[in-house]
Amino acid sequence: MDGVNAAALRSDEAFDVVTSDVLVLGGGVAGYQAATVAARAGASVHLVARARGASPFILGFNASLAQGAPGDSAEQFYQDTFEGGYRLGDPSLIRTLAEQASIAFDELQHLGVSFESRDGRPALRHLSGSRFPRSVYVAKGTGNAILRVLVGEAKKSAVTEHSGLRVLALLKLDGRVWGALAADPRTGRSTVFLAANTVLAMGGIGGIYGDSTYPVDVEGGSYTLALDAGAVLRDMEFVQFEPTVVATPPGVRGMEMPTAMLGDGAVLKNTLGERFMCRYHPDGCEKQIEKARMALFIQKEIDEGRGTPEGAVYFDATVLSPDVLNGYVTHRQRLLKAGVDPQTQPVQVHPAAHSLMGGVRIDARCQSDVAGLLVCGEAAGGLHGASRIAGNGAADAITFGRLAGLSACADGMHPDDARRNQVMDLVRRLLDGSGNAGEDEGMVQGYIDRVSTVMSTAFGIRRTRKAMEEGVRVLEAVYEEVLVQWTGSPFHPLARARGVTLVALAVARSALARNESRGAHFRTDYPERDDAHYGRSSFVRLGENGRIVLDAAG
Numbered sequence: 018m019d020g021v022n023a024a025a026l027r028s029d030e031a032f033d034v035v036t037s038d039v040l041v042l043g044g045g046v047a048g049y050q051a052a053t054v055a056a057r058a059g060a061s062v063h064l065v066a067r068a069r070g071a072s073p074f075i076l077g078f079n080a081s082l083a084q085g086a087p088g089d090s091a092e093q094f095y096q097d098t099f100e101g102g103y104r105l106g107d108p109s110l111i112r113t114l115a116e117q118a119s120i121a122f123d124e125l126q127h128l129g130v131s132f133e134s135r136d137g138r139p140a141l142r143h144l145s146g147s148r149f150p151r152s153v154y155v156a157k158g159t160g161n162a163i164l165r166v167l168v169g170e171a172k173k174s175a176v177t178e179h180s181g182l183r184v185l186a187l188l189k190l191d192g193r194v195w196g197a198l199a200a201d202p203r204t205g206r207s208t209v210f211l212a213a214n215t216v217l218a219m220g221g222i223g224g225i226y227g228d229s230t231y232p233v234d235v236e237g238g239s240y241t242l243a244l245d246a247g248a249v250l251r252d253m254e255f256v257q258f259e260p261t262v263v264a265t266p267p268g269v270r271g272m273e274m275p276t277a278m279l280g281d282g283a284v285l286k287n288t289l290g291e292r293f294m295c296r297y298h299p300d301g302c303e304k305q306i307e308k309a310r311m312a313l314f315i316q317k318e319i320d321e322g323r324g325t326p327e328g329a330v331y332f333d334a335t336v337l338s339p340d341v342l343n344g345y346v347t348h349r350q351r352l353l354k355a356g357v358d359p360q361t362q363p364v365q366v367h368p369a370a371h372s373l374m375g376g377v378r379i380d381a382r383c384q385s386d387v388a389g390l391l392v393c394g395e396a397a398g399g400l401h402g403a404s405r406i407a408g409n410g411a412a413d414a415i416t417f418g419r420l421a422g423l424s425a426c427a428d429g430m431h432p433d434d435a436r437r438n439q440v441m442d443l444v445r446r447l448l449d450g451s452g453n454a455g456e457d458e459g460m461v462q463g464y465i466d467r468v469s470t471v472m473s474t475a476f477g478i479r480r481t482r483k484a485m486e487e488g489v490r491v492l493e494a495v496y497e498e499v500l501v502q503w504t505g506s507p508f509h510p511l512a513r514a515r516g517v518t519l520v521a522l523a524v525a526r527s528a529l530a531r532n533e534s535r536g537a538h539f540r541t542d543y544p545e546r547d548d549a550h551y552g553r554s555s556f557v558r559l560g561e562n563g564r565i566v567l568d569a570a571g
Contacts, residue, residue: 102402
């Protein structure tokens with residue numbers, strides 16, 4: 018239940034009020050990185066999280082290490098990321114990643130993350146989109162291994178954690194964010210988190226698509242909060258579809274088959290038995306190709322009738338040795354439990370919505386356009402450009418989570434009693450028109466289902482003007498229906514439907530305005546890249562009328 022019962026929330030006593038130097042929103046790797054770094058620097062830190070998001074599924078992350086592959090360097094890492102993003106990424110963010118991912122790796126290793134090693138050196142996987150092996154990993158599960166260490170470090174560092182809460186709004190006064198309002202859907206109890214600096218790290222948009230690798234609760238909340246606070250979003254049209262997601266059996270549907278396996282020698286085949294990637298990418302076939310192109314080629318095979326009846330192609334890992342396959346122990350165990358042995362049976366895979374290249378505009382210190390609001394992880398945009406190379410999603414979260422934590426405690430600010438009183442006045446105003454929990458829950462889900470259907474059909478891998486125009490029309494109609502009934506309060510049940518639709522419109526209108534194909538955005542009616550007219554980022558913000566506004570100047 019996502020609604021919040023506001024009947025009892027009519028006095029200050031109905032709220033818990035928590036004050037700290039730094040507030041972190043998000044319980045994944047980026048959030049815990051920010052929280053632990055800020056706490057070790059001496060700040061008082063509270064972390065609010067509904068769940069772990071997609072972080073447990075991290076397979077590894079890129080870092081240019083001193084003990085890395087011969088010939089690799091921070092400059093090579095920079096070039097791979099810049100070119101892999103189709104030259105649309107922010108050079109300052111890319112440079113920061115290339116130079117500082119190794120620092121984050123060293124710190125995690127020092128904290129106790131046991132990365133795989135070989136002959137006394139870090140073991141490195143060669144992922145798609147990189148010219149050199151540079152992905153560090155933990156064979157039994159990189160994401161969970163990092164999270165375990167960071168959660169433990171958070172406890173040691175006196176980070177106060179609040180789990181299971183839904184963030185309703187950022188609290189903005191006089192042009193600055195002073196924390197957030199959150200509620201416990203289980204009890205209806207709300208908490209005002211008052212903080213001098215807030216780190217937004219609540220992940221991406223996977224849940225607004227019908228078929229996604231992400232948990233269903235990851236549905237664009239970061240972007241709604243940021244838009245409502247006055248932040249600018251960038252590059253929202255670039256939605257990456259993970260190319261190799263299990264289509265069947267149902268027990269593992271939605272699980273990613275690691276593209277790192279392709280680097281180890283696994284291959285993709287259609288129903289004719291053809292290793293079709295060699296037709297599209299002769300230099301390497303399944304290797305050294307960024308994910309957007311791989312997903313496009315897989316979908317093309319399926320659309321042209323060379324896929325399975327389940328709408329998939331075959332991921333053949335039977336050629337891998339048992340030792341190599343056992344390096345992916347979590348994936349193999351899940352497949353075996355579902356009745357598929359990847360050592361002897363190809364796995365059916367297809368593309369599915371995975372991650373967003375865009376997000377909140379930030380600088381290299383993770384500062385957004387709004388004072389007091391720092392953003393990191395998939396909530397932030399600008400690093401990946403039009404496409405994200407494999408291994409850079411986790412590298413982003415780990416590297417910029419660390420930087421957000423450092424930036425959040427750099428100004429030494431602390432909210433005083435006068436600011437607390439102003440924030441409470443704001444919260445009382447937000448209560449007006451809150452509605453009742455449970456009210457219109459079926460209607461809310463109905464709106465969200467309509468949005469996810471439109472996003473999957475009109476804003477998937479292959480896009481056309483006709484389909485997108487119709488998609489925008491439907492989304493705008495849904496948005497207007499919601500606005501007529503929504504009171505403007507974040508407590509109202511329809512606030513969730515309004516947020517999902519708002520973010521979908523940010524993606525949809527950005528996509529419709531880009532009349533070219535680039536990275537994760539492919540137009541069948543404009544199949545070529547057009548640097549002369551579209552070799553720049555797109556920007557959107559929330560207009561005074563509460564609608565998405567395209568902002569060419571950013």
